[in-house]
Amino acid sequence: MSTYVLIHGAWHSGAAWDRVVPLLSAAGHRVLAPTLTGYGDRIHLLSPEVGLDTHIDDVVRLLDDQDNVVLVGHSYAGMVITGTANRTPDKIARLVFLDAMVPHNGESAVDVMPATQHLIDRAAQTDTPWRLPPMSRSFGVTEPADLAWLDTMLSDQPVRCLQQPVALDNPAAHAIPRTHIHCTTDAPPRRPVPPQDEVWELPTGHDCMITMPFELTELLLKVH
Template sequence: MSTFLLVHGAWHSGRCWDRVVPLLESAGHRVFAPSLTGYGEKAHLLSPDVGLDTHVDDVARLAETLDDVVLVGHSYAGLVISSVANRLPDRIAHLVYLDAMVPEDGETAVDVLPFTKQLIDDAVDGWRVPPLPELPPPLGLFGVTDPEDVAWLRSMLSDQPVNCLRQPVHLDNPAVRAIPQTHIHCVAGRPEGITRRPVPATARLRELPTGHDCMITMPAELAGLLVEAAQASEAASSTSVRAANPVAPGTTSS
C-alpha cells in the first residue's frame, strides 16, 4: 500500500481528482486530495494574502502526519510540491510532476512560465486572476473538450491570487535531490508558447496522449502511471536496504 497526496493546480479544487481517487483506493492505496486555501470548500478564504507560501503550508501540514508519501503536483502545484519536499524530505518517497511547473531554488511561476507575467498584469482588482477561457478543440478548457466534462470542470474553478505567481520556491535542502522523481507530460492539445524544461537525467518520464487536465480525461491511465511511480520507489527502497544490509555468504535472510 502506498500513500498518495494529490495536489491540484491553479484555479482547480481537490474535486478534480474525483475520477482518480477511487481507482487508487480500489487498488488498496491511501489517497488524500485536499483543496488548497481559496478553492473548493475553502473558496471563502480567498484573499490577496493567499499565495504560494499559503499552499505550501496547506500541504506540509498534511504531509508531516504521513510517511513515505507519493507527492503529486499538477501544473502550478509543481511549485507547491517542490517547496513541501524541501521542508519535509524525510516524508516524501516520490515526487510526481504532472504536466507541472518544475522550478529551481528561488524561482517564481513567472521564471518557469514567463507568460504568467501577463496574467499578473491583467489581474482583477490587482490580485485575482480569473480562470483561463475555453478555447476551440483540441485545446478546450485546460485540455477538456467533452461538454459535460467542461461543465463539471467549470463548477470547481476559482480565481487564482497573484501571490501564487509572485512568491518564490524554496529548494535549498540538498536532501531533496535524493527523492526519486517522475515527470508525466500531457502531449495532446498543447497551447503555443508553452515550453517545458528538460527532465532531469535521473527522473522517469512518462507521457499521456491527452490534454492538460488528464485526471479528468484519462483517469485510469493516470492512476496506472501513479501506481507505477510508487512501485518504482518501493523497489529502489528495497534495493537500498539490501545494499545496506548484505546477507553474508552461507546464510539466509529472515
C-alpha cells in the same frame, strides 16, 4: 500500501481528482486530495495574502501524520510540491510532476512560465488586481459534460501564488526520486528533464485527471 497525496493546480480544487481517487483506493492505497486555501469549499479564505507559501504550509501540515508519500503536483502545484519537499523530505518517497511547473531554487511560477505575466498585467487593470479569473477552456478538456463539471470547481487564482519564489536548497529534497508525466496535446515548450528522472507521456490535454483518469492511474500505480 503507499499514501498518495494529490495536489491540484491553479484555479482548481481537490474535486479535480474525483475520478482518480477511487481507482487508487481500489488498488489498496491511501489517497488524500486536499483543496488548497482559497479554492473550492475553502474559497472563503481567498485574500491578497494567499500565496505559494500558504499552499506549501497547507501540504506540510497534511503530511505531519503521513509517511512514505507519493506526492503528486499538477500544473502550478509543481511549485507547491517542490517547496513541500524542501521542508519535509523525510515524508516523501517520490515526487510526481504531473504536467507541472518544475522550478529551480529561488524561482517563481512567472520565472518558470513567463507567459503567466500577461495574466497578472491584465488583472492589474481591474478593480481586483490580486486575483486572476479562471480560463476553463485552457485546460485541454473538450467534452461538454466534462467542461460543465470543470466549471463547477474553478475559482479565482491569487496573484501572489505566481509571484512568490520557492526554496529548493535542502540537499535531502534533491535526493527524492522524481517522475514527470507530460500531457502531449497542445503542450507548451518544456525545460529539459534531468537524465535520472522518469518521464512518461499521456496523449491528452492538460487536465488529464479529467480526460484520462484510468490511464493516469495506471502510471501513478507504477511509481509507489
